[in-house]
Amino acid sequence: MTDADSSSSKQRSFDFDLFVIGGGSGGVRAARMAAARGAKVALAESGALGGTCVNVGCIPKKLYSYAAGYAESFEESEGYGWQLTSAPRFDWQRLKDARAKEIGRLNGVYLNLLNGPGVKVLRGHARFAEGDAHTVEVNGERHTARHVIVATGGRPYVPDFPGRELAMVSDAMFDLDPFPQRLVVVGGGYIACEFASIFKGLGSLVTQLLRRAHVLTGFDEDLRHFIADEMGKTGIDIRCNVQVSSIRRADDGALTVVLDRGQELRADAVLFATGRIPNTEGLGLAQAGIETDENGAIRVDAGYRTSQRGVYALGDVSTRLQLTPVALAEAMVVVDELFPDPKSKGGPRQPPDYDFVPTAVFTHPNIATCGYTEAQARKQFAGDKIIVYATEFKSLRHTLSGRSERTFMKLLVHEPTDRVVGLHMVGAEAGEIVQGFAVAMQAGATKAHFDRTIGIHPTSAEEFVTMREPSVG
Numbered sequence: 001m002t003d004a005d006s007s008s009s010k011q012r013s014f015d016f017d018l019f020v021i022g023g024g025s026g027g028v029r030a031a032r033m034a035a036a037r038g039a040k041v042a043l044a045e046s047g048a049l050g051g052t053c054v055n056v057g058c059i060p061k062k063l064y065s066y067a068a069g070y071a072e073s074f075e076e077s078e079g080y081g082w083q084l085t086s087a088p089r090f091d092w093q094r095l096k097d098a099r100a101k102e103i104g105r106l107n108g109v110y111l112n113l114l115n116g117p118g119v120k121v122l123r124g125h126a127r128f129a130e131g132d133a134h135t136v137e138v139n140g141e142r143h144t145a146r147h148v149i150v151a152t153g154g155r156p157y158v159p160d161f162p163g164r165e166l167a168m169v170s171d172a173m174f175d176l177d178p179f180p181q182r183l184v185v186v187g188g189g190y191i192a193c194e195f196a197s198i199f200k201g202l203g204s205l206v207t208q209l210l211r212r213a214h215v216l217t218g219f220d221e222d223l224r225h226f227i228a229d230e231m232g233k234t235g236i237d238i239r240c241n242v243q244v245s246s247i248r249r250a251d252d253g254a255l256t257v258v259l260d261r262g263q264e265l266r267a268d269a270v271l272f273a274t275g276r277i278p279n280t281e282g283l284g285l286a287q288a289g290i291e292t293d294e295n296g297a298i299r300v301d302a303g304y305r306t307s308q309r310g311v312y313a314l315g316d317v318s319t320r321l322q323l324t325p326v327a328l329a330e331a332m333v334v335v336d337e338l339f340p341d342p343k344s345k346g347g348p349r350q351p352p353d354y355d356f357v358p359t360a361v362f363t364h365p366n367i368a369t370c371g372y373t374e375a376q377a378r379k380q381f382a383g384d385k386i387i388v389y390a391t392e393f394k395s396l397r398h399t400l401s402g403r404s405e406r407t408f409m410k411l412l413v414h415e416p417t418d419r420v421v422g423l424h425m426v427g428a429e430a431g432e433i434v435q436g437f438a439v440a441m442q443a444g445a446t447k448a449h450f451d452r453t454i455g456i457h458p459t460s461a462e463e464f465v466t467m468r469e470p471s472v473g
């Protein structure tokens, strides 16, 4: 839009101050906060409110991860004197029903969050009207808005190969019927590792296929090796440097997965968790002059502004970090810019510090991390010394549980400033532990601060404040 267009858009009258396309985490947050500050807001969503996170992502995944964790707890309890008088039996249908009920409840919570401050919720697919980035069509009706936020999220990507239609994506895993006794998981990222752990815990025989040598590309190398060992110990058969050539259905209904070296695997379900792509199809972005990049993600500047003035994009559709809390933070930056909070003492929020976003992978055991990997730290601070502290140990819990699970922790310290620039963990409740340390890292904590901090004894987390001897420098 040119400046002349923009000044005419100021004089133009609009149906809404803000139109949000997409009712996932980022979209709902932006809509309800803008409305709470007095803006006239509409939100369009064609699916269930809450988006991927609530319906087929973080929340049901974590619930299933808890379900899977009981298998270990039952086994471990014997070491603590418990006797199970009969073998525990897992009821998949009961778990699915309980999850569906809880997600239904959350969908209602999201609707109330929007209804409360008066957001007009439009149920249908939204697209920009041709040539006008300030007019959005939903179910054949046109709505104009001074500002538009695109927060349509992403969807699973599955490569092309013969039999692709027989592959599942993560969205479908929550309601599989029947329970897959043999599951093949393709991919080594967040989703693949989490589902491999979940279904292993729930009782499937799980084979995980990686196209490279290790799981979790992009994570710290030591952590990648450590978690692969731990996942292997739980019984997941991880096969490296292998690709799927085709999938076919055998006469008995089972699937045959043909690998690139000619080997065949039999499975009841095959999950492809091979990345996610932005949901930009059918939005009419090109006609409205909104640019996308080579991956289809909406191009945005540091303030989440697209190539069209007044139009913003946040969360997975603009692909910085595909994480719910990042989308929430981005939503608040845009809302603060468009509809400043008169009560705010610190002024408008700044974009999050993308280098220090903590994240967890809910494998068994969990992974959590904040800051740079060792390789990233050495590159980022090239020429400066990076001091590495690492430890691994059997946690107190497993001295009696009979399990050989071990915990891994690693700290990276930038020697010239003493700042802790990377913190990595594999172990029970890693996500809960690293969240706290992330605050310290955001505040610029140094190794001296860690050293001065008194540990909470006996916990695994205390190891982060008692590491004294560097492993390498």
Ligand code: NDP
Pocket: 159, 186, 187, 188, 189, 190, 191, 192, 194, 210, 211, 212, 216, 217, 243, 273, 274, 275, 276, 321, 322, 323, 359, 360, 361, 362
């Ligand atoms: P990721 O990018 O994490 O992993 C994709 C995996 O698929 C990689 O192992 C990649 O291999 C592999 N892959 C890609 N293409 C192919 C192919 N053609 N054949 C075989 N393997 C292939 O994506 P996910 O789908 O797991 O998750 C998407 C995002 O969602 C994550 O990056 C994360 O941001 C978010 N997420 C966060 C969660 C959390 O916070 N706990 C949970 C789930 C998702 P390679 O490594 O070789 O490239």
